[in-house]
Amino acid sequence: MLGLMQDRPLALPHVFHRAEQYFGHKTIVTAEAGGETSTTIAEWAVRVRRLATALDTLGVNADGRVGTFCWNTGRHLELYMAAPCTGRVLHTLNIRLFPEQLVYIANHAEDEVVFVDRSLLPLLWPLVDKLDTVRAYIVIDDGADVAVPDDPRVHDYEELLAAASPFEGQFVVEDENTAAAMCYTSGTTGNPKGVVYSHRSAVLHSLITLTADAFSLAERDVVLPVVPMFHANAWGLPYGCLLAGADLVLPGPNMTPQAIVGLLEKHNVTVTGGVPTIWMGMLPLADGRDLSALRLILCGGSAVPRSLSESYRTTIGIPITQAWGMTETSPIATMSTARSQHAALTEDQRADVRARQGQPVPFVDIRLVDPESGESQPWDDAATGEIQAAGPWIAKEYYRGEGGGAQFTEDGWLRTGDVGTGDRYGFVRLVDRTKDLIKSGGEWIGSVELENEIMAHPKVAEAAVIAIPSEKWVERPLACVVVKPGETLTGEEVIEFLTPRVAKWWLPDAVEFIDEVPKTSVGKFSKKTLREKFGGYQVAGPERT
Numbered sequence: 431m432l433g434l435m436q437d438r439p440l441a442l443p444h445v446f447h448r449a450e451q452y453f454g455h456k457t458i459v460t461a462e463a464g465g466e467t468s469t470t471i472a473e474w475a476v477r478v479r480r481l482a483t484a485l486d487t488l489g490v491n492a493d494g495r496v497g498t499f500c501w502n503t504g505r506h507l508e509l510y511m512a513a514p515c516t517g518r519v520l521h522t523l524n525i526r527l528f529p530e531q532l533v534y535i536a537n538h539a540e541d542e543v544v545f546v547d548r549s550l551l552p553l554l555w556p557l558v559d560k561l562d563t564v565r566a567y568i569v570i571d572d573g574a575d576v577a578v579p580d581d582p583r584v585h586d587y588e589e590l591l592a593a594a595s596p597f598e599g600q601f602v603v604e605d606e607n608t609a610a611a612m613c614y615t616s617g618t619t620g621n622p623k624g625v626v627y628s629h630r631s632a633v634l635h636s637l638i639t640l641t642a643d644a645f646s647l648a649e650r651d652v653v654l655p656v657v658p659m660f661h662a663n664a665w666g667l668p669y670g671c672l673l674a675g676a677d678l679v680l681p682g683p684n685m686t687p688q689a690i691v692g693l694l695e696k697h698n699v700t701v702t703g704g705v706p707t708i709w710m711g712m713l714p715l716a717d718g719r720d721l722s723a724l725r726l727i728l729c730g731g732s733a734v735p736r737s738l739s740e741s742y743r744t745t746i747g748i749p750i751t752q753a754w755g756m757t758e759t760s761p762i763a764t765m766s767t768a769r770s771q772h773a774a775l776t777e778d779q780r781a782d783v784r785a786r787q788g789q790p791v792p793f794v795d796i797r798l799v800d801p802e803s804g805e806s807q808p809w810d811d812a813a814t815g816e817i818q819a820a821g822p823w824i825a826k827e828y829y830r831g832e833g834g835g836a837q838f839t840e841d842g843w844l845r846t847g848d849v850g851t852g853d854r855y856g857f858v859r860l861v862d863r864t865k866d867l868i869k870s871g872g873e874w875i876g877s878v879e880l881e882n883e884i885m886a887h888p889k890v891a892e893a894a895v896i897a898i899p900s901e902k903w904v905e906r907p908l909a910c911v912v913v914k915p916g917e918t919l920t921g922e923e924v925i926e927f928l929t930p931r932v933a934k935w936w937l938p939d940a941v942e943f944i945d946e947v948p949k950t951s952v953g954k955f956s957k958k959t960l961r962e963k964f965g966g967y968q969v970a971g972p973e974r975t
């Protein structure tokens with residue numbers, strides 16, 4: 431027997447029309463070189479309608495890829511809506527990628543047009559002759575003092591909008607499974623891989639950001655996404671805010687800690703989100719600022735050091751809330767919000783819970799799979815396994831099926847490449863990425879876990895742990911440590927600090943002090959670079975582990 435309910439597509443036009451109809455009075459603030467601009471959702475919606483017509487004028491195909499090369503701005507948000515609502519596919523190009531990766535991605539996705547912030551032209555323009563499918567570049571003037579090339583392919587965004595009449599009526603996307611947007615993973619191994627979001631996945635993911643144990647986005651929130659709209663959809667915050675009717679504050683090109691803390695304070699921001707580096711940078715500036723409106727500081731993308739979260743709790747009164755996910759998971763997969771089972775814990779124990787990646791959000795299924803036996807591990811916090819994920823906003827394959835067959839299991843789960851444990855409530859604790867695990871004498875050592883312990887040292891700014899060869903144990907850990915400015919630290923002190931915190935056989939065999947941890951194009955620890963640098967190391971390792 432079939433259910434007798436209406437079969438309406440879960441598609442982004444609903445998000446647009448809802449925002450336009452009910453939240454026209456709400457605001458989108460963008461900070462740019464010339465100062466802040468504030469638009470109402472009503473004004474923004476008219477611009478989205480103009481842009482929809484302009485995409486036709488530009489001759490973008492019915493499902494053509496619309497590239498964006500933009501900061502977090504209200505105009506980028508116009509593209510976030512106009513492209514998918516007209517059946518096109520929004521393709522956010524990550525401005526931090528290396529030039530050759532960008533060229534590969536734009537060609538692979540077959541971008542037809544690219545909208546580019548004027549301040550980012552110097553990064554994009556040198557590549558245009560290698561972009562085979564792009565017919566037009568639309569420059570969005572963000573006030574940057576950058577020359578705009580005199581080239582027939584170049585258009586001005588505002589002129590284009592002014593010349594276009596607003597699209598009339600309702601946007602319609604009939605098949606919720608059609609593509610709405612795409613993002614490429616940064617491709618630490620091999621070429622970048624395209625993740626293609628559908629309308630359905632984008633809508634369901636947005637809905638989850640409104641649920642109470644996730645971001646609980648509400649109409650009364652003022653949200654500042656520091657996480658870029660060009661990477662993993664700014665964690666779903668833009669669409670989530672439009673669906674909820676929350677006000678948005680968008681930081682534009684100035685992502686300095688000074689600028690962010692200023693915006694948080696000035697606009698009484700209630701929810702913000704960014705990677706650990708952002709919150710590390712802002713911490714020294716937070717003291718004495720009025721951040722009393724903040725209720726949620728989201729953090730993910732890399733492990734959130736326990737000490738960082740605790741510093742926020744003691745400085746401004748709220749700790750950091752950790753989320754875990756990846757481009758392939760839209761990205762929200764787990765959230766570490768407090769639950770009733772944590773109520774009786776001490777503050778110190780609660781900090782341990784917050785250092786976990788958290789519980790899967792509704793509709794995301796997680797299993798921990800033993801890499802050797804292929805068996806699912808019990809949720810008892812003891813067994814470690816590869817984290818595999820399934821759910822309606824999790825990729826089932828990459829664009830054109832390329833490059834990643836190995837990342838999906840035969841029964842349709844995503845192999846995340848992350849390794850972790852989980853407690854009986856499903857609170858995941860990530861210990862490593864499969865390729866970074868250190869196998870010492872047949873036993874795994876979690877490099878991420880060791881790093882977190884080292885970073886808890888008050889004199890340590892950053893630490894990365896890699897495997898180095900050992901004749902006896904095959905691999906042993908080497909700690910690469912960055913000391914905070916003005917501090918001094920010895921290798922012995924690091925080991926002494928770690929001794930009560932980790933198993934004896936996990937203690938690094940050597941400690942190297944470095945000026946900074948090398949980063950990938952998207953700001954994650956580049957252990958590959960460190961392995962290359964310290965590849966010649968040989969250690970005997972301990973007598974017994």
Ligand code: ADP
Nearest residue numbers: 615616730731732733734753754755756757848
């Ligand atoms: P890319 O895939 O382009 O490198 P992603 O943002 O998709 O970039 O990276 C996803 C990866 O980032 C995850 O697989 C995981 O290793 C890491 N990550 C994300 N969130 C967390 C977190 N809270 N703690 C630890 N690692 C995280």
